Amino acid sequence: MLAYKEMNREELKKELESLKKDYEQFRQENVNLDMSRGKPGPDQLELSMGLLDVLNSKSDMISTDGFDCRNYGVLDGIPESKKMMAAIMGTSMDNVIVYGNASLSIMYDAISRSYTHGVLGHTPWCKLEKVKWLCPVPGYDRHFAITEHFGIEMINVPMDENGPDMDMVEKLVAEDEAIKGIWCVPKYSNPTGISYSDEVVKRMAALKPKAEDFRIYWDNAYAVHHLYADKQDEILDIIAECEKAGNPDMVYEFASTSKITFSGAGVAAMATSKANIDSIKKQMSIQTIGYDKINQLRHVKFFNDFDEVKAHMMKHAELMRPKFQAVIDMLESELKPTGIGQWTNPLGGYFISLDIMEGCAKKVVAMCKDVGMVLTGAGAPFPYGKDPDDKNIRIAPTYATPEELTKASRILIVCVKIAAIEKMLEA
């Protein structure tokens, strides 16, 4: 097959005609496929069913520090749960607060608290004229939804294979006191799957923001979510790096077991400096008497230690690799020869990021939807849902089976090709 740019108009038209027949064929097949959300598949959820057996009516419900996990109390989590979440984040348990089932809620809460009460004694953001935020793109749509919800102006920062453009980040935060934060998914980033290089982490930790209440929102969502046993990304510990750089209070780190055990019923945590923890706990003591300590205990008893967490993640990897591979194989065999797409082939995380011809992403997503195949909305990985180049498509290959993913990839690729040729013929 020729690369499209080497085809003449007649060849392109002929190719288009053939692709449209394929597309009509898909329509007649009444497919029902979904590559839209980063949800674990049912097979992955089965891996954690033992979680429901570790506690029963005969169990000892007392935490290592002597608290009855069934009763009220323990604001920041039982010690053994702090220890487990600290291991996942690669930090010390003294830096950890354990919450409920969702790290997204912790991030919302952190921004909401900053908005209503300020950060470590600084002016509450609701009293400021303008608050701005740095958003490495493509990124996680639910992050951007939170900052948008609070009327925070979001600024796109380009990402490359090492992380965000740190020249730009350093310059902007040093100049503009209105910039109060940056969203980061530092490991197996959503959606590109890249991990921040040591240099990027060190530069991030050494930022000299004009705003003293600037915070790095370090969503370590895929901390242990490797796809391979032998090829794994590792990132530096941002909390230690911030301490070393003299910015101990500058980072909030987040993680959860949502994609380790049950997505809807895991344990989420935050890690940060002692000063931040003391301040946050003051608000928490108004907000709750304590989170679900039984679920914290259940998770600790299921895993026992961090080695078991890592072993468990390899079971996920075994289920996920064929799914990622199904998509990558199709992209390699069906799209690569045309020269009209670029994609990531990550070592972990939940996504493949596909860049197609500029101006085509919305059209492709709509075409896929028309024949029963749901993708994440085009533009979703960008603030305000606006992909400036309209070219990025986020592929979530975890929920479906490898066979479904092969089928879904075929549909996607046909649509990508049609949109590209139509665009080329317009020119």
Place this chain on the structure above:
Amino acid sequence: MLAYKEMNREELKKELESLKKDYEQFRQENVNLDMSRGKPGPDQLELSMGLLDVLNSKSDMISTDGFDCRNYGVLDGIPESKKMMAAIMGTSMDNVIVYGNASLSIMYDAISRSYTHGVLGHTPWCKLEKVKWLCPVPGYDRHFAITEHFGIEMINVPMDENGPDMDMVEKLVAEDEAIKGIWCVPKYSNPTGISYSDEVVKRMAALKPKAEDFRIYWDNAYAVHHLYADKQDEILDIIAECEKAGNPDMVYEFASTSKITFSGAGVAAMATSKANIDSIKKQMSIQTIGYDKINQLRHVKFFNDFDEVKAHMMKHAELMRPKFQAVIDMLESELKPTGIGQWTNPLGGYFISLDIMEGCAKKVVAMCKDVGMVLTGAGAPFPYGKDPDDKNIRIAPTYATPEELTKASRILIVCVKIAAIEKMLEA
């Protein structure tokens, strides 16, 4: 024994001398007693250990509407959990959102959301000069802590055996647009144990507040928490009453299973109108992907239906009655003859409210603490922790054993008597 007011100074001095000997005796006994918080006793927690058996690794984890409770999704709770929480609140499941483990967090969240984003399109409270709140007293300290945290000016409203002073409530809300809410614990109120009369509920539902974004915060914390099978308070359904009165959006009702199953790991819910739910869900969709549906499922499977909830509450009652009785017996036999105290003898809930001689509560709490007996801080049941008469003491008789409570009551009563006599002798 003579009532104190009938004793002359010499008799009082002699009584005081004898009481002080008792008090020194307590000190030497090195007691360690706690009547401070409304925590279920370990015996009560044992009643729900079966909750840990209803789900195991072989269980079907699918909700009645076909959702996998282990995975992401279902913002407002699984249907069977809505149904259960609706039954507890005495409302329809269409009015219910099921959250995580703590109703206190839902209340905090509701106020925080009103502060940052306003209520049903009205101005966010953070943009207002002043927000005020009505606080029936004595009331729940954690309620008052939330409104205080948001800088909301709290206004005391007296309570009698039928509920808040509705003449005062009606007048204030009609006059002052800054008044945006009222805290209510309508059934077995914290701490007095009284339940709102039908007339009070109807007048509450028919309020004509000047502020369109005024909301009744109806914390139905003790909805099914009766102490007796044959003597039970019932209250009108505030949501239905508000609808009838043409104020369908005026109430947020809250409840949880914290004092039904496990205090730290229950299920909490809110009930309100469709318009409010639609508005709240918009924010929720930014805040979380969903709460812990497995714990929702666990609770439904444990109870099956509302009759089982009621039967379960009678088991709690059997454990709690002797505890309440231990305190009441002591108050009746040791304090009543002196004529210096008044207390409630509730049919449900978690507290006994004791009024002693004016100006003595702080002193009594401090004296008890000095000999190893912890009470809720004096003033706690009032906004800003200020009991205007310094006379109210909240007794929480659930956590200790009846024997401990008899002992604790003896200490408390001796301190109450000492403080009263010293005050009388000062005069």
